[in-house]
Amino acid sequence: MPIVIFCGYEVDMNSAGDKEGNAKRRKTPHLEAKVQPIDIHIGQQLRILRMQMRLSQGDLGRGIGLSYQQIQKYEWARNRVSASMLYEMARFFGVPMARFFEGLPDPASAPLGENLCGIDDQLAYISTTEGRQLIKRMLQLPPRIRKQVLSLVDVLAD
Helix, strand or coil: CCCCECCCEEEECCCCCCCCCCCCCEEEEEHHHCCCHHHHHHHHHHHHHHHHHHHHHHHHHHHCCCCCCHHHHCEEEEECCCCCHHHHHHHHCCCCHHHHCCCCCCCEEEEEEEEHHHHHHCCCCCCCCHHHHHHHHHHHHCCCHHHHHHHHHHHCCC
């Protein structure tokens, strides 16, 4: 019997296998999942929505029938979110499915690339504790002082 590919593994059907009689298998390098920029973007959108609703990963998981670990994997793009799960999340949050795609370039006009990386870096920072604290503190300042702080940051960033 030949070597066959099953669920991303090469299975040697000629091999005697292990003690239990299971065929030897090894992960095929060309079939290993590669994290795509859109998966990272959707994960970050999920994290932002969850945080805006002040939900823990566990709370969200219980609300849609998943473990907090699975939510974590979605947020960090370790696992891709299926269309049906994206629909369920949108329903849970009460937002259109398009909300998860906000900020992405139009697929007909621009390739997915560097523009997305800049947007995702900003979203990633906003979703950190430091980013949330910065925004919270900035909003506590009077508008005139906010403008001065922004001017200071502009000078420091140059």
